[in-house]
Amino acid sequence: MFLNANEIREKVSLVDLLAHLGYAPAYKSGKELFYLSMLREEKTASLCVNEQLGMWYDHGGPNRSGIKGGNVIDLGLAYWFPLSFQEVLEKIKNTCSIEISKIPVQKELNQKARPRIAIKLPNYKIAEVKPLGSNPAITGYLQYRGVWETAAEHLKEIYYNVEDTKKNRKPFFAAGWKNENDGWEVRNKYFKGCLGKKGMSFIQGEENRLAVFEGYLDFLSWKHEQTINKPTVLILNSLSFISAAIDRSSKFEVVDVFFDHDQSGRQATQQLLSAIPHAKDRSDLYAGYKDYNEKHMAEQAELLRITSPIDVFKNLKVGFSR
Secondary structure, eight states: OEEOHHHHHHHOOHHHHHHHTTOOOSEEETTEEEEOOTTSOOSSOOEEEETTTTEEEEOSSOOTTOOOEESHHHHHHHHTTTSOHHHHHHHHHHHTTOOOOEEOHHHHHHSOOOOOOOOOOOSEEEEEEEOTTSOHHHHHHHHHTTOHHHHTTTOEEEEEEEEOTTSOEEEEEEEEEEOTTSOEEEEOSSOEEEESOOOOEEEOOEEEEEEEESSHHHHHHHHTTOSSOOEEEEEOSSGGGHHHHHHHHTTOSEEEEEOOSSHHHHHHHHHHHHHOTTOEEOGGGGTTSSSHHHHHHHHHHHHHHHHSOOOTTTTOOOOOOO
C-alpha cells in the first residue's frame, strides 16, 4: 500500500508544513516568504516560498540532500533526508495530522493520474515567449550547462513580471519549457521554479521504448549524444511525480531510467525498478557524477581545453629594436 502523493500535495501547503515543524518566515517580499533555511545553518534567510505557486527554492549553499527546490514533498525529501519517498509522505501526514488515503500497488500502477486541484492565479504575468538566441544571459547559461546545441528545439526564452505588494511589476527572464499541465518550468543562473501548475514533460518518440529523466537538462545532455535512438522521453521535473511516472512507464516494453546519483534519486530508481521489473537503471553512463548534465558539462569543459588554441607567444620575451 502506498500513501497517495497527489492527495498530500493537494492538502498540505508549504507554509503549513513549515509551521508544524516550528519554522516561521523571517520576512516577506511581495507574495514570497523568506525563511532561514532549515536544511543547513545560515544567518541570512535564503529559502523562498511562493505559497500561491506551491513552490520553494533555496538560494543558499548546498545541503546534504542535493535538492534545491520543488513542491511540499520535495521539501520533505530534503528535510528528512535520507528517508525514502514513502517514509517522507508518512512524516508529512503525521506532522500535519491529516488523513491521507492509501493506494494498493497494482491499483496505483494501473490507474490514470488524478486531476490536480487548480492553483490560484499567481502573482506573475508572462509578458512574452521568444525563440532562443536573443538574450545573451539565457544563451550564456545554456552554453555553461553544455546544452545550447540541443536546447533550441525544446526551450524558449520566457519573459515575465512579478507583482509586489504595492502592485509594482518587476521584470524577470529565464529559459523555459512547457509541462503537461501547461505550466512553464523555468531555469536561469539564479532561479529554478515553475510558472503555473507543476507537471511532467512528455516527448513522443518510438512507441515501445521510453527514456525517463529526473530533470530536463539531463535529457538535453543525453540527447547531445544520441544520433540514432529516438525513444519516447518522460521528464519528471520533480521526484514527487514518481508514482505518475511509474504509471506511464509501465505501458512501454523497454524502459531506461536516468535518475540522479543522490539519495532521493537512487530511492526513486529503486521504486520504479521494483514496480517495473523490465526497466533498466542506466545511471552507469554517468558514473562518478551526480547526474547526466554534470558529466556532460565536465566532458564539454575537457573538450574545450583540448581544442582551444595555445598561444605559443604568451610567455615569450624578446628585445625590441627599431
